[in-house]
Amino acid sequence: MEIILALGIGTLAGSGVWLILRPRTFQVIIGLSLLSYAINLFILAMGRLRIGAPPVLATRGVGDPLLYADPLPQALVLTAIVISFATTALFLVVLLASRGLTGTDHVDGRERDS
Amino acid sequence: MSTSVLTASLLMAHGLLALGMGCAAFRMLRGPRAQDRVAGLDALYVNAMLLLLTFGIRSGRSLYFEAALVVAVLGFVGTVALAKFLLRGEVIE
Amino acid sequence: MSRFADHLLAAPIVVPLLAGALMLLLGERRRALKAAISLSSTFALVVVAIAILHVIDLPPNRAGSTGVYRLGAWPAPFAIVLVADRLAALMLLLTSVLAFASLLFSLARWHRVGAHFHSLFQFLLMGLNGAFLTGDLFNLFVFFELLLAASYGLALHGSGALRVKAGLHYIAINLAASLLFLVGVSLIYGLTGTLNMADLAIRIPAITPENRPLLEAGAGILGIVFLLKAGMWPLCFWLPTTYAAAAAPVAAIFAIMTKVGVYIVLRLWLLLFGVEAGASAQFGGDWLLFGGMATVAFGVIGTLASQDLARLTAFSVLVSSGTVLAATGMGQVAVTTGALFYLVSSTLGLGALFLLVELTERGREPGADVLAVTREAFGEEDDDEEGEIGVAIPATMALLGLAFIGCALVVAGLPPLSGFIAKFALLSAALNSSGANGSGGPISGASWALLAMLILSGLAALIAMVRAGIRTFWAAPNRTIPRVRVIEMAPVAILIFLCGILTIQAGTIMRYMRDTAEVLHTPRSYIGNVLPPSASEARGAGRS
């Protein structure tokens, strides 16, 4: 499983990096979204893989850490998801504004002269 | 015995549903038209939802139900938005 | 520390949060009330920062005094703690003072130019203060994001093609950097199992040799992020454009933003990779040194190549942060002492300069035409934007010129203002590894480089500033005298005055800086305060 997840994360990250290096704002925003998926999974992976052990206590009492997946990376991912959602929205609006003010969707606000 | 049958069938169901996702993903990739891609995504969602349900059965805990529920309740919103965009050129008029 | 002082540590974060949130409930038109709230909140922050500084600096335990605030009353390595040591307290004060000046300046005009300026401003302060105070690596990420998010908003404040173009780059790069931040933090957590900075300092020396490259990869990636925020070459190209495009009060408060990156490098590098970090001790120190120098070189080139004053100032920001980085990379207490003084001095000077630039360029604002177009399109919304830009006060040009000279002196490191003292302290320390009573022994190559760098950067800054100053103040006899209000000149004057105070009170302030540097270089007291031995035994236990 580790290898699959690692490859999956790698694919997402690679695609994302490819896109953020592209010249069109829309490509960049898609790239950033893909990257944030990759990173979210990466964070989760840092807690090590556990299958069928969601960190929800089955019994009300002192929990046994061995029985549950590491909850902390999950909490971190939740925060990261929220933040990346917010920043995606922001970037979208900025790229729209840039498009409106500069007349192009090139990331530099002008087409490269060729 | 029955348990292993169940286990095997669940594993198989995972595989079948994942294959179904593959078919949907093919449509999303190939198109040819935008509506094909959107239909593919919709099918992907349905497959994923069923995958989550079978996963819930496999795990024996009902903690995964909500994820499936969210797909059922909200999964259509994205598709509606896409369809509306195709239909009208903008999502909210 | 007393209980009151204990709760004081949360105030720099909670006060701006409450102020910012409260202002969301007020309507768009109630600007006076918002300004009052914002101003009082910022003033309160100044007071709080002074109070914290006072408590931290209290004798008898001066050097080792560190305030620790356990949020939610949860024990330390597990939950989030706020830690105020001397460095954090210093940064809090610097931030609040700069913020107060910027805010005051913005009341003349800028706070009316876009929506929710005051809320964004307060949230920026919350983010900055949180980044300075937190003792938790992931919480640092959150506050970084907060201050960045607010900075995005403020950088775009006033809109216009220039700002939006610059903002797009700024945001894209910082979003990518934020993702790297997450990679670094989670990697470090995956290997050490902790997020608490002090706890990390304890655990890093014990990392196994197989895991060490992984840990260092995480630390390296984090380092890239912080150095990007600090504006290290070659990760700094976004900075001049963004800062130059930002509205004046925003640019002024941004003068502290690169210093956040520098602060984190100072804090984490010295805490986690100090001499006690085992096999990873001094990890990346050369990178800081050479990167810092490259940054200074690039900053100098940029200052010389700049045609407008705002861009010149923005490049000076690079010079400033490069200098601190390089000095930090030398890894010596005395040099760090000088670097801290330099940090404060240059931040105040650059803040003042950013404010001033706008006043002097007021006659020929390049963004004006863009604003006009927008106004034409959506007229009714920006009706009162121009309003009363100001009565021209007498001798405006003379005052502006004087202020400009003051800023230029601070930035170029010339007497009589604090820039000179800062450079002197840095160089004296670099040449004589233990103050001025060095034995005349050999001087390291790094010290020579620092010497050359500071001298040359000072000269370049001087040439550039003189060129710009002459163009602005001397070469245009027929220019219209900008209409400047007292409320706009006052903050500039305050900041320059503070640079003067820094010069006169150099002895007292430098003593504080030395104590700060000592604590930074021997983080045992920091760790001991965050994780007292008694508490680490009772780790499993919850709150009492």
Add this chain to the structure above:
Amino acid sequence: MSEAAELPAWAALLTATLVLIGAVVTLIGSIGLLRLESFYERAHAPTLGTTLGTGCIVVASMVYFSVLQTRPVMHELLITIFVAVTTPVTLMLLVRAALYRDRSEDAGGIPGPDHS
């Protein structure tokens, strides 16, 4: 998986069968998406998954958890209801969008708006 052992054989087999049927039907639907020729034909295919596929697996889940927890577990029904209610929205809009797009491009075989 640990608790599956406690399940009686009939329930296990029933669950297994239903799950498999559901999965197979859904897969067939997905294959239809792959193999059918025009968009309008392909749009029919996923309905297999949303109806019979979902139905079978939901029932399987209900049976499984009801037996496992020895109490009626019904909340899966909600999924069926929501899917049944929301699928028309997406399909109707999507097909309509396709129709308008085809009409504006004068694609062949599409009845015009004035057909009566």
Add this chain to the structure above:
Amino acid sequence: MPQEMLLIAIVMLPFVGSCLAALLQSNARNAETWLAGATALTCLVLVSTAFPAIAAGGIIRNKIEWLPEFGLDFTLRVDGFAWMFAVLITGIGFLVVLYARYYMSPTDPVPRFFSFLLAFMGAMLGIVLSGNLIQLVFFWELTSLFSFLLIGYWHQNAPARDGARMALTVTSAGGLCLFAGVLLVGHIVGTYDLDRVLASGHLIRSHHLYIPTLLLVLLGALTKSAQFPFHFWLPHAMAAPTPVSAYLHSATMVKAGVFLLIRLWPALGGTDEWLWLVGSAGLITFILGAYIAIFQQDLKGLLAYSTISHLGLITLLIGLDAPLGIVAAIFHILNHATFKASLFMAAGIIDHESGTRDIRRLSGLWRFMPVTATLAMVAAAAMAGVPLLNGFLSKEMFFAETIETHNGSLLDDALPYIVTLASTCTVAYSLRFIRDVFFGPPPTGLPRTPHEPPRWMRFPVELLVLACLVVGIIPSMTVGPALDAAVRAVLGGDTPEYSLAIWHGFTPELLMSILAMSGGVALYFALHGYLLSGVEGPPLLRRLNGQRIFERILVFLSWRLARRLENLLGTRRLQPQLRLLVGMALLAGAAPFYAGGFSTGRPVSDIDPGFALVWAVGAACAIGAAHLAKFHRLAALVLLGGAGLVACISFVWLSAPDLALTQLVVETVTTVLLLLGLRWLPKRIPEAGAMGWWTQMLQWHRARDLTLALCAGAAVAALAYAAMTEPVPDRISRFFVENAYTQGGGTNIVNVILVDFRGFDTLGEITVLGVVALTVYALLRRFRPAAESVPLPEQQRIQNAYDDEHPERATGDTIADAMTIPALIMRLMFPVIGVVALFFFLRGHDLPGGGFVAGLTMAVAFILQYMAGGTHWFEARLRILPLRWMGFGLLVAAGTGAAAWLFGRPFLTSYFAYANVPLIGPVPLASVLLFDLGVFSLVVGATVLMLIAIAHQSVRSHRAAPQTRGPRPQPAPRRMEVE
């Protein structure tokens, strides 16, 4: 006054006076003069009172602690040498103030002038009275600054600006070198204290850093004194008002350089390096200055080069490295200050009264201003070294010193001949100054008719010329004691015997004087015709313009090269920056493995084929999105959704139901968001047939980016795999698992972490969301769509056109028909989704869910209605006022945290209890629920605000459409209602 206070008063008084002067009215010439004059005079008197204490070789010191950590104390120290300079500075300063009163025009803003002049005086006094080298540098740079301001006083003139800038650049650069040199001195000696440095000459000279130290210090001194090759700035500084020239460029600032040389001679002098460096600089300057001065056509230019030459002379004397040379140097400093200041003032009078300084135009002024002419003649004679005048005395000493053997080299032997030759030039230009200006035919075509200046304008000249005479005739009775004190202060025990008499008998130096005198007269008459021809500048060197070379170099280095380097080393484009970021991160992530080797542990779990298949889909979606994002945006968006869905499934698979839930809802909202944005982006059609090198360039870029992307992907995968397979460390999360229920009161550990253990993170995170929403809102209020995005989308235009064609249809019927049933279902879903949101909210603490998911779900419910009915339709029924939700949410969350203060607990300390409600049983009452309510409220507000703000652009944009298209039925423009 105690002597310690005296020193402080002497240094501070000018600065206080400067501040006061700046505050006076701009036309208050008399008041300014009184103030400045009084200040200078007071300083002079105060300085004078110190003479008894220093006459016998005493030193007055005053030390104030300033920066003890770094060995910098504010130390004032006056000995005989400093005293002499202080008298010069204050005395001539007073005369210049008096002179300036009449020189400055009533239209000149005098406060600035006098303020700067006094400040300069203070800085100069600071230099000479410094007892600490760093402090000396401090004042040194101040003199550069104030001289800049004074030279640029008439900044409306380009020459003034250029001259000021050049003076500042050269002298400040020198000052910075001096700074470095002084730091090295401090490094060698271990202190910056002047007394201890002067006592450590041997240590310094034998140190391996001696040469760099000496070079740096000399760079400072020689630039300030305008010594070759840094002499070129001084003539251009003549653009300053003449009082400034008289003060700065004859008596004070340029003397700071030689002051420093003499001051540090005991510490740095006495070596071959000193002799060669200082001596040759002085010699060249002496000759060059004198030579060029002959050919100047501007009176002040002549005086400027003369000054350069005389300073060269002084430097040469210092460079000779002999005690008697130092004596002569000090004496000549004094003499030069008197006669050169008076000459400058005289030149100023001529300029002032006749309107020109051009020697070619001036002639026969004797007739119009006999007194001034006489004074100028005496002063010029002193400059030429005519006997009975002070210049003669020091020049004699100089000649005598050149005859002495110092190191026996060829140069040393040739020195007497060379200096005699140079002195010939001195005589020639002095004669020229007199004869060409005051004698000859009456001038024609002068701007003004010349006449004698006002009484008090001439007074300073008279006083200075009188000094020249008196010193020249009875030197030992006048300057003797002061000179003695100065010499002793420098040389201490090495003070040689010297005599200040006029007549030493027929000595070789007398012969040299006679030769120079007669040669000079001959030279003048020989050149007279050539000089009248009117060519500016000296033959041979005319093409060699120091200023132009300097400017060229400066412009090249500080502008052209800088701009080229900025383009080379930096970029303003985004892609290279991101490439660099990725590259640097790769480097930082990979470098440790280069040293430490890459190793992984063993995978813990077996491969599940289903999971592998799912990820095959995910990877295909990701790559597809990357491939299609340029030309098929919608496809990329759809594929992005697919990749996100796979991520959600992974979350479920890997035991993170909360994440799956959140990610799913976020997916939905993000899709809607991006679609809302898509409407404003330009249509992008694959362009056909880009070709040639540009295509290849593109290919190369793409190949590079692809490599980078592959490397980044591989690196992330490798890092993830390596870290995942490593053994688990002791984690702090253990605490959370153990205490989530017992101390946090919830069974959903993740939620307890979010709202309690690490609630502070959540508080920050929702603030981020709020901030972003505010930014989005603020930015969109100024949104200006691109021209082609303004009209209705094509689909709507076609559909509206169809409606318009048919009389039985109303515009909008098409969409209304299409939406009837879907919209009804969407409407019915509104309360249902709300119920689901509430469900998620309430159960979050124990089971997957929570305020964030709930808030997003609620937001989706709202957005769905916007999609179903449109903006107008929905807002006619319900106003959401998202800003209120946000403010409320933040206040509730922060307030819940702050409420702990009321109980004396730290911020965010949670509280929970069960309340027994009849019929229902125990109901949990937890403060974290309230906190989560804040989260919920903020998330609803922020999400809705962002989405609506974008959606509103469709409504707004129509009214911004160009009016030229004629009126169109439009919805009434309305502000976004969010308040």
Add this chain to the structure above:
Amino acid sequence: MTRLLPFPLVSAGLLVVWLLLNQALSVGHVLLGSAVALAGGWALAVLRPPKARFRRPAAIFRLSSMVLADIVRSNIAVASIILGQGRQKRTSGFVHIPLELRDPYGLLMLACIITSTPGTLWVDFDPAKGVLMIHVLDLVDEDDWVRTIKDRYERPLLEIFA
């Protein structure tokens, strides 16, 4: 009553949803669920959807079971089409059906039925002309489809929604 409970059926549905979601029938949940259901009704009322008029619940039941059976049958039919494609010739196409049904909720139900039945697809309904256009996967005879839809589905719906 209508002020308090503007959409009784919707509110009842919401209560059921609430109880199903929470898998609980405790007094507390019923009370809370009722409150939620009431609030949900008011929320819906804000959007002012058309009022529904239901009659004959028995017909609803009959229709439902018939639809369920149809769905299963159609599933099998469509599955065999998908799997057997290529072996037999098959045409698909659009069918126009004139409808009498005008009640929005009735149309809604019809739409749900048609879309939920594999093999038929709701495409377009022109309310002015009252013509429904559907797409049929396996189109043998157009009139056959018109009859089927009208008889099997429209008539019961006309009974239910007056």
